[in-house]
Amino acid sequence: MNDQSSIWLPEPASTVAGDVDTLFYFILVTSAILFVGVMGAMVTFAWRYRRRSENDRPEPVQESKIIEASWIAIPSILVAVVFIWGFRVFLELGIAPPNAYEINVTARKWSWTFTYPNGAVSTDLHVPVNRPVKLRMSSEDVIHSFFVPAFRVKADVLQGRYSYVWFEATRADTFNVVCAEYCGTAHSDMYASVVVQSQDDFESWLAENMGDGSLTPAQRGERVYTQQGCFACHTLDGTTSAGPTFLGLAGSTRNFTDGTSAVADDNYIRAAIVNPAQEIVEGFLPVMPGQYATTLPAEDIDALVAFIQEQQ
Amino acid sequence: MREGSHNYLSARKGLWSWLATTDHKRIGILYAIACGTFFLLGGILATFVRTELGTPGETILDQDGYNQIFTLHGVVMVFLVIIPAIPGILGNFVLPIQIGAKDVAFPRLNLASWYLFMAGALMAVFGWLFVGKVDTGWTFYTPYSSGASNAVLWLTSAVFVAGFASIFTGLNFIVTVHKMRAPGMTWNRLPLFVWAIYATGIVQVLATPVIGITMVLLFLEKLMQIGIFDPALGGDPVLFQHFFWFYSHPAVYIMILPAMGIISDLMGTFSRQQVSGYTFIALSSVAIAFLGFLVWGHHMFVAGQSALSSIIFSMLTFLIGIPTGIKVFNWVATMYKGSVWLRTPMIYALMFLFLFTIGGLTGIMVGVLAVDVHLHDTYFIVAHFHYVMMGGALIGLIGGLHYWWPKMTGRMYNETAGVIAAVLVFIGFNLTFLPQFILGSRGMPRRYHDYTELLPSFPEFAPLNMASTIGSYILGVGLLMILVYALYSLFKGPKAPANPWGACTLEWTHTGPLPDEHNFHETPLVTRGPYDFHLADDVFGPKEEN
Numbered sequence: 099m100n101d102q103s104s105i106w107l108p109e110p111a112s113t114v115a116g117d118v119d120t121l122f123y124f125i126l127v128t129s130a131i132l133f134v135g136v137m138g139a140m141v142t143f144a145w146r147y148r149r150r151s152e153n154d155r156p157e158p159v160q161e162s163k164i165i166e167a168s169w170i171a172i173p174s175i176l177v178a179v180v181f182i183w184g185f186r187v188f189l190e191l192g193i194a195p196p197n198a199y200e201i202n203v204t205a206r207k208w209s210w211t212f213t214y215p216n217g218a219v220s221t222d223l224h225v226p227v228n229r230p231v232k233l234r235m236s237s238e239d240v241i242h243s244f245f246v247p248a249f250r251v252k253a254d255v256l257q258g259r260y261s262y263v264w265f266e267a268t269r270a271d272t273f274n275v276v277c278a279e280y281c282g283t284a285h286s287d288m289y290a291s292v293v294v295q296s297q298d299d300f301e302s303w304l305a306e307n308m309g310d311g312s313l314t315p316a317q318r319g320e321r322v323y324t325q326q327g328c329f330a331c332h333t334l335d336g337t338t339s340a341g342p343t344f345l346g347l348a349g350s351t352r353n354f355t356d357g358t359s360a361v362a363d364d365n366y367i368r369a370a371i372v373n374p375a376q377e378i379v380e381g382f383l384p385v386m387p388g389q390y391a392t393t394l395p396a397e398d399i400d401a402l403v404a405f406i407q408e409q410q
Numbered sequence: 411m412r413e414g415s416h417n418y419l420s421a422r423k424g425l426w427s428w429l430a431t432t433d434h435k436r437i438g439i440l441y442a443i444a445c446g447t448f449f450l451l452g453g454i455l456a457t458f459v460r461t462e463l464g465t466p467g468e469t470i471l472d473q474d475g476y477n478q479i480f481t482l483h484g485v486v487m488v489f490l491v492i493i494p495a496i497p498g499i500l501g502n503f504v505l506p507i508q509i510g511a512k513d514v515a516f517p518r519l520n521l522a523s524w525y526l527f528m529a530g531a532l533m534a535v536f537g538w539l540f541v542g543k544v545d546t547g548w549t550f551y552t553p554y555s556s557g558a559s560n561a562v563l564w565l566t567s568a569v570f571v572a573g574f575a576s577i578f579t580g581l582n583f584i585v586t587v588h589k590m591r592a593p594g595m596t597w598n599r600l601p602l603f604v605w606a607i608y609a610t611g612i613v614q615v616l617a618t619p620v621i622g623i624t625m626v627l628l629f630l631e632k633l634m635q636i637g638i639f640d641p642a643l644g645g646d647p648v649l650f651q652h653f654f655w656f657y658s659h660p661a662v663y664i665m666i667l668p669a670m671g672i673i674s675d676l677m678g679t680f681s682r683q684q685v686s687g688y689t690f691i692a693l694s695s696v697a698i699a700f701l702g703f704l705v706w707g708h709h710m711f712v713a714g715q716s717a718l719s720s721i722i723f724s725m726l727t728f729l730i731g732i733p734t735g736i737k738v739f740n741w742v743a744t745m746y747k748g749s750v751w752l753r754t755p756m757i758y759a760l761m762f763l764f765l766f767t768i769g770g771l772t773g774i775m776v777g778v779l780a781v782d783v784h785l786h787d788t789y790f791i792v793a794h795f796h797y798v799m800m801g802g803a804l805i806g807l808i809g810g811l812h813y814w815w816p817k818m819t820g821r822m823y824n825e826t827a828g829v830i831a832a833v834l835v836f837i838g839f840n841l842t843f844l845p846q847f848i849l850g851s852r853g854m855p856r857r858y859h860d861y862t863e864l865l866p867s868f869p870e871f872a873p874l875n876m877a878s879t880i881g882s883y884i885l886g887v888g889l890l891m892i893l894v895y896a897l898y899s900l901f902k903g904p905k906a907p908a909n910p911w912g913a914c915t916l917e918w919t920h921t922g923p924l925p926d927e928h929n930f931h932e933t934p935l936v937t938r939g940p941y942d943f944h945l946a947d948d949v950f951g952p953k954e955e956n
Contacts, residue, residue, distance in 0.1 A: 106851050108868070122781050122851070129771035136742060140763055143745035144752065147681070152912075153950055154749035155943055158684045165743075166687070173735045177728040180778050185721055187780030192717055240554040241647060243712065243787060247853025250784040254713045256648070257553060258641035261714050274867050278787040280547050280857040282554060283473045289863055373644055391642065 111273060111294070112249035113266040117187045119250070125180055191251065194264035198232035201225070202315065202404075204396045205235065205242040205255040208284040210275065213397060217314040218307040222291040223275060225267055226300040232264040234364065238396045243279035246292055254279055258372060258391070260365050267294040319405025322398045331386070334409055341386060342379055348407040353380045367403045417820070417924035432517035435925060438503030439818065440524050442811075445499060448490040448531065449804075450893075455483035457886055460842070464879030466862040466872055476859040477545035482538065484548030489569055490531050492803050493661060496668035497579050497614070498527070500810050501607045503818055505583060507917040507925060508601045510592025510934040515585040523578035530572030537564025547857060549658075552639035552650040556631060563632060566625040573618045573625075576664070580614025583607050592916070594936030601915050601940040602678075602691055606671025609695035613660045613667070613702060621657035624650070648714055655706035663702040665799060667695055669806025670737060673762050676809055677741045678941035679913040680756035681748030685941050687740035694733040701730045711782045720779060727777040731770065738767055753911070754828035758809030761836055765801025769794060772847065790850025793843045801839060808835075808892065815899070816906030817917055820924040823899040827891065834888030841881025845874040914938070914946045 106126065107119055147156075201223070202213040212223045225231045235244055235255040244263055245252040253263040277288035295303060313321065323329060331341035348367065353359045355378045360366055369376065372391035378384050390399070418435045428436060458479050462471045471479060506514055514520050538544070542561030546554055555562050587600070587608045600608075627638050628650075637643030639650040670691075678685040685691065707715055707723030741763060750756070772794040776782045785791060816822055854861060854871055861871045909918040917925070920934045938945045947953060 105848060108852050118780050118784055121778065122775070122784075125775050125778060125781065129774065133767055133771060136738060136767055137764060140742045140745070140760060143742065143748075144750050144760065147745055147748050147750050149682075149749045149751040154682060155946075155950055155953060156683055156747055156749050157944055158942075159686070159747050161686065169736050169739045170732070173732050177731060177774060180774065181725055181728050184724065184778030184780045184782075188717070188720070188783070191780055191783055240557065241551060241713075245787070245853070245855065247784070252712050252783050252786060256641070256714055258647075259714070274853070274864060276853070276855050276864070278855040280477075280551070280554070282545065283477065285477075286473070286855075286858040286860045287863070376644075 108247050110248065110250065111268055111271065112246075112251065113268060114187070114191055115248070115250045115268075117190060121180070121183055121187055124183070128176060128180075194232040194262065195230045198230035198264055199226065200232050200234060202397075202400045203233045203235040203244065203255070204238060204400070205244070205277070205288075206238040206396075207240065207282055208277070208288040210244075210288070210290040211397070212290075213315060213400065214304060214307075215314060216304055216308050217312040217317065218304050219312070220307060222293055224293045224295060224300060224303050226297045227267050227270045227294050229297065230264055230266045232262060234260050234262055234400075236260055236368075236396055236400070240281050241279045242277045242281050242288070245276050245278040246273055247276070248273040249292075252278055258369075260368060267292070270294050270296055270299075313401075315401045315404035316408045317405075318398070319401035319403070319408075322394070322402050323405055326390075326394075328402075338381075341382060344406050344409040346410060348410065352377075354378060355380055364403050364407065367406050368399060371399055371402060416926060417922065418927050419820070419924055421927040430521075432513070432521050433927060434502045434506050434514050434517065434520060435818075435929075437520050437524055438499050438501075441494065441498030441502060441527075442818075444524075444528060444531065445491055445495040446893075448486050449495075452483055452486040452491055453886060453889060455479050455486065457882055459483060460879040460882040462859065463861075463875050465876065466865060467860060471859075473859045474543075474545060477547075477857070478543040480857060481545050481547050485534065485544075485565060485569075487799075488548055488661075488665075489572055490527075490534070492665045492799055493576060494527055494572070494579075496672070496803070496807050496810065497576075497583065497607055497610055497664075498524070500603075500672065500807070500814060501579070501583060501610075501668065504814055504917055505604055505607050506586060506590070507921060507929050508604050508915050508940075509587065509590060509595050510916050510920070510930065510936060511586060511590035512928045512930065514582045515589055516582050519578050520582055523575040523582070526578065527572050527575035530568045530570075530575065533571060534565055534568035537561050537568065549654060550628065550650075551654075552628070552631075552645070552647045553641060555628065556640040556642075560632070563629055566628055570622050570625040573622045576614045577618045580611035580618075583611040584615065587611075592934050592936055596936075598689065598692075599936055599939045600692070601671075602674030602685060602688065602695075603668075603671035605692040606667045606674070606695050609699040610664055610667045612696070612699045613664050617657050617660035617664070617703070620653060621661075624653040624657065627653070648710070651710055651713055652706070652715075655709045656703070659706040659709065660699075660702045662798070663698055665803040667698065669762070669803045669810075670695065672806045672810035672813070673741060673759050675915070675940075676755050676759035676813060677744040679813075679911055679915075680751045680753065680759065681745045682751070682912065682943045683744055683746075683748030683941070684939070684943075685740070686743040686746070687736070688939075688941070690733075691737055691740055694737065698730060698733060701726070705730055708777055708782075711779060712786050724777055724779050728774070731774055731777065734770055738763060738770070751911075754823075754825060754832060755809045755813035755911075757829060757832045758805055758812060761832065762802060762805045762809060764836075765797050765805060765839065769797030769801055772797065785850060787856055788850035789846040789854045789856055792856045793846035793850060796843050796846075801843075805835075805839075813911070814917075815896070816910050816923070817921070817925065819900055819903070820906055821899050821903035822906045822910065823903055824895050827895040831888050831891040831895070834884055834891065836888075838881050838883070838885030838888050842878050842885055843881070845878045845881075849874050849878075909949065912943075912949060914943055914949060915940045919946075919949055 204211040212220050237255045237257045242255040249265045251263050251265050253261050273292045275290040333343045336345040374386035462469045542559045544562045544565050630636050631638045637645040639645040705727045708727045711720045906923050908923050
């Protein structure tokens with residue numbers, strides 16, 4: 099089990115970690131060889147050509163075109179290799195498989211909250227082993243950064259927009275989640291654990307933690323929709339009121355009064371809730387109040403987004 | 411070349427002759443005193459940080475105290491030491507003499523630059539002492555800084571004011587190099603130190619206004635609640651990061667290019683050999699000055715910028731890394747078939763090559779997208795930029811100060827003491843920062859007050875942090891030793907000859923042990939390149955025929 103760990107990197111525990119580690123070691127070993135070569139030349143020259151008399155005045159050295167060309171070529175080739183390699187693994191890190199299990203993450207000074215599709219909420223992250231998991235993350239206050247060293251994944255968590263990270267854990271164990279973006283007093287105490295469980299254990303944990311009366315995010319969103327009176331302007335049946343209907347909104351292309359357009363992904367929907375005046379959909383007036391960024395808790399906004407996404 | 415009693419130190423007397431001086435050499439000394447004091451302060455703060463982290467749990471500072479101390483350490487070291495030090499001290503003292511000028515182009519602007527720098531520094535100190543502590547880190551990221559106390563405004567204003575000092579200095583050097591070179595001092599006879607300071611000037615003039623504007627926007631947002639960066643006001647926090655790094659990455663070149671210039675001069679002089687790839691080094695400094703504006707996004711691979719931006723920034727980062735690597739090859743090759751004289755300045759030059767190469771190679775590591783995702787915001791980054799900023803920029807400065815010390819003070823320092831201190835600095839530095847690479851790649855985030863709760867999973871954090879802390883003490887002793895023998899030399903050191911190193915640039919060949927007030931009695935006529943030791947019969951006497 100321990101064969102893959104080294105002094106440099108903690109034992110890998112996700113599907114992408116192996117690829118990241120291979121690249122890391124390639125750069126490390128190549129760098130070490132280059133470093134030893136350059137230092138070897140430096141020490142050799144410093145000793146071999148040490149000053150022997152006060153009046154040494156060596157003749158200038160004719161610069162060799164071949165050596166100079168190789169100085170340029172070798173580093174260029176090496177960095178081209180690591181760039182392309184790093185780019186490929188970066189895409190792997192960045193693009194979640196479409197069947198990934200989605201969990202909402204809320205960060206705040208100085209704790210994490212994880213909300214599952216069935217409405218369960220936890221302060222430690224529980225995930226099933228061998229299944230891609232995608233985290234949709236936002237912050238209630240300053241910037242945080244979700245980092246699991248054993249998974250080699252990290253992404254900043256911002257207020258007012260979603261960021262994502264995905265991973266597929268490869269063994270059942272418990273790992274540290276740390277905050278990697280400085281966030282004030284207790285930055286270094288902003289811990290959580292990732293508890294990786296077998297699919298069965300995970301399912302039973304989820305069921306246990308759902309509790310009585312806890313709502314799925316979409317159900318909670320429906321409640322917010324009702325309580326906040328969103329229905330006054332936004333219908334669910336496709337008819338147009340003061341605001342656009344929610345039916346079929348998610349994933350559609352929105353055309354704005356300034357001539358631009360955008361696809362309504364979750365980040366768009368979120369922005370339209372918390373900052374409605376920024377982009378006005380064609381055919382509507384800028385009449386939606388802008389207070390929701392401050393009056394709605396982050397989980398309610400997440401819930402509304404989930405609710406709107408369900409209206410297909 | 412007369413050895414007059416009217417050298418630049420003795421020509422005028424009294425405090426006022428210093429505070430109102432327009433002599434570039436005296437302004438250089440003023441910068442040396444100021445930057446030296448701030449370096450001492452920043453260094454003491456660093457030992458606080460390391461002492462806190464040496465053992466798990468709270469050691470000497472609570473969480474807020476620790477956050478304030480590392481913030482002040484960063485602000486002082488970046489804005490009050492590394493950015494101003496080499497151009498301010500050595501650029502001022504050496505550059506005009508090296509090109510055969512009697513002063514910089516705008517001597518009064520030069521003095522104004524020092525006063526603005528001091529005003530900025532005093533604002534920072536005043537704000538810290540009387541307004542409130544700041545714990546935002548030197549990067550002032552929003553929205554954290556939006557919610558911080560108003561003391562942060564003092565600090566950002568200080569950065570704004572000190573920025574003008576930097577612009578004035580850069581502008582002055584650009585004009586001086588263009589307009590005030592002595593007859594015969596063609597562009598390809600400029601010492602590489604001059605090329606480096608010239609390139610730095612370009613960055614100072616073009617980049618510094620951006621940090622100034624950013625600080626003003628931060629100011630407006632905080633005082634007038636105009637939403638620019640704070641998402642609660644409808645602003646964009648990532649925009650701040652773009653603005654900040656649009657300055658602060660070029661600022662990395664403000665810090666490192668001058669040191670590279672010093673290293674070029676040292677390698678040439680102490681190898682008594684032409685600097686290999688002179689034209690390449692000269693022009694690549696200028697190229698780096700411009701390319702340096704196009705790589706800021708590599709600080710933000712995990713910050714939420716688009717993947718396409720990250721890919722482009724990564725590629726451009728490598729583009730800028732290649733010429734830097736080639737420079738290292740050139741410096742090493744300069745010793746080939748040379749006559750290498752291992753005196754203290756040269757020991758620092760070789761130390762620079764060792765440390766800066768590690769800094770550069772680990773820079774490649776963190777420039778690679780997929781690897782940076784893991785390493786970003788960990789101690790790996792802390793170690794990387796200390797290898798570049800301290801192992802590169804400050805070691806270059808210390809080497810340069812040893813090299814030009816006889817010219818600045820007229821006295822020699824104790825060579826044995828110099829070597830012992832250099833060895834301590836080398837050992838201490840590596841013991842401090844090598845363990846931090848491992849801490850970081852194993853997952854310890856930066857700006858961490860405590861790692862106790864990580865110890866069950868990462869027991870190695872304790873010994874690695876302890877080693878780093880011990881290293882920082884050794885480093886501190888080495889640096890203090892330099893201060894002690896420098897002060898001793900100032901008062902008791904043996905008188906220096908005019909050209910103790912057998913160097914071939916004008917400050918050594920055409921001035922006395924201490925330069926005169928206006929540098930030269932007659933404008934020098936330059937007939938050879940800065941490293942044409944084989945032609946320098948005026949320095950070494952006629953060459954013996956074999």
